[in-house]
Amino acid sequence: MKAIIDCNNFYCSCERLFKPYLNNKPVVILSNNDGCIVSRSNEAKQLGVQMAGPYFLAKPLIEKHDVSVFSSNYNLYGDLSWRVMETLRVMLGKKNVEVYSVDEAFLDLHIFPENELQKIATEIKETVELWTGIKVSIGVAPTKVLAKVANRLSKKYVAKYNGVMVLGNEEETNAALKQTQIDDVWGIGRQYAQKLKEHFCIYDALQLSKMTEEFGKTYLGGVVGSRLLRELKGIPSKDMEDELVTKKMIATTRMFGSPVEDIESIREAVATYTSRAAEKLRRQHSAARVISVFVVAKGEDHNVDFRGATLGDSVTLLTATSFTSELIKPAVALVDKLFKTGTSYKKAGVMLSGIVPDNSIQGNLFLSETKNCERKLMDMIDNVNFSQRNDVLKFAAAGTTRNWKMQQNFISGRYTTRWDELFEVS
C-alpha cells in the first residue's frame, strides 16, 4: 500500500508557526512579485478568496475582512519542508519516502501489515505535527492516484476522518471515487475534464474508473492515460521514484517589478538569472550545453491576453559547462539579439538544457588547466553566497542597480535560516 502525505495550507502554516496570533484568522500568501494568491488558510477560503487569482482583484475582499497578507518567503518554507521530509525519512527509512513537492511526499507502506495502516498513518501524522508544528493529512490506498483521492477526502471531511483516510477494500474505494468530481482526479486537468463531461458524460471518478485502459489511451494522452485508468482500478502503475533525480532542464524566470524598456536592465536581469540557474546546475553536479533566453513584452491589451508576446532563442555551446562566466556571455548576447528598442518588457527567463553530469564533460584538446582554478572559484562563490547572504558575491554583469527587481512588499523574516533574522522570544 502507498500513502501521500500533504501539509495543510503549507505556506500559510509556515507563517503561522512564527505568528501564532494568526491562528484561526484568514491568511493568504502571494506569488513572486506579489502577483497571485498561491496559498490560503481555510478562513480565507471561506471568505471566497480565489486560489491563483490576481492579488489586485482580491484586494477589496482582503481589506474588507482584514486578511493578513504575506509575500512568498521561500527560505522559510524550504527549511520547514526539509524538516517535515526528514521526519518522514527518520520514521520510514529513506527509500520509502519520495518527496513529490515542497509540501507533499509519497510513502511506501509495504513494510507494515495492512490491518494496522490506520494506526500507523495516524502515528506518522501525529509525529510530524509534534516535531515540526506543521499540520498534515494522509491518504492511504493501493495506488498513488487512489491515495490522492483519499488524501483529498481526508481534508474535505476532516471532522469525520481527522486527516487520515485509508482505502482498504473495493467498497471503500468505490465510495471515495463516487465522492470525487472528475476535475479533482490527479492527472485530469481542465482540458480533459471538459472533454470527459461534454463527450462522454463522465462526471465523477467512479464513472471514469469503469472505462477501459484503451479509453484512457485514446482520449487522455496515450500511455499517460492508460496508466491513469489502471491506477484508478487499483493496479499500481506509477512506481515510487528515486530521490536522486537530476533535472533535465533548469530554468530561472521572473516577472520584473515594473515594466522595463532599457536593454541594460534586461542584460542585468538575465545575467542574474543565469547565475542562479548555474548555481542550481552545480548543486546537482551537472553541466549544460544549451542555453535559452526569452523575453516577454508587456501585453497591448491585457483584457484579452495579459501575457503579451514571447520572443526566445537559444545557443548550443561547444562543450557543456557549469561556469557562470561561460554561461553569462552567450546569455547576454541572446538578449542583444532579442531586444527591440521602444518595446516595454515585463518578464525574462533563462533555461539550461542539454544537461550532462559534470564529470563526463567531453573536453577537447584545448581545455586548459585553468579549468580547475575556475571550478574552485565557483565552489568558493557558492559557499560564500550560501553561508552569508544571497548574492554577496556576484558577477559584474548582474549589475548593482536592479530596478527590475521583483516586488516583495509583505515579506516576513527568514526565522530558521539566517542568524540575523532568528526568531526572538521576549
Next chain:
DNA sequence: TCTGGGGTCCTAGGACCC
C-alpha cells in the same frame, strides 16, 4: 496600474542515415 515560477512526460513530424 497590478495576473508566479518552476517542472515533467509524451507525441507528432521533419531531417537525416543506410
Next chain:
DNA sequence: TCTGGGGTCCTAGGACCC
C-alpha cells in the same frame, strides 16, 4: 519505365502537476 523500408535524433507543442 520502375525509386523501399526501417531506424534515430531533434524540436515544437500539448497536456499535466504543485
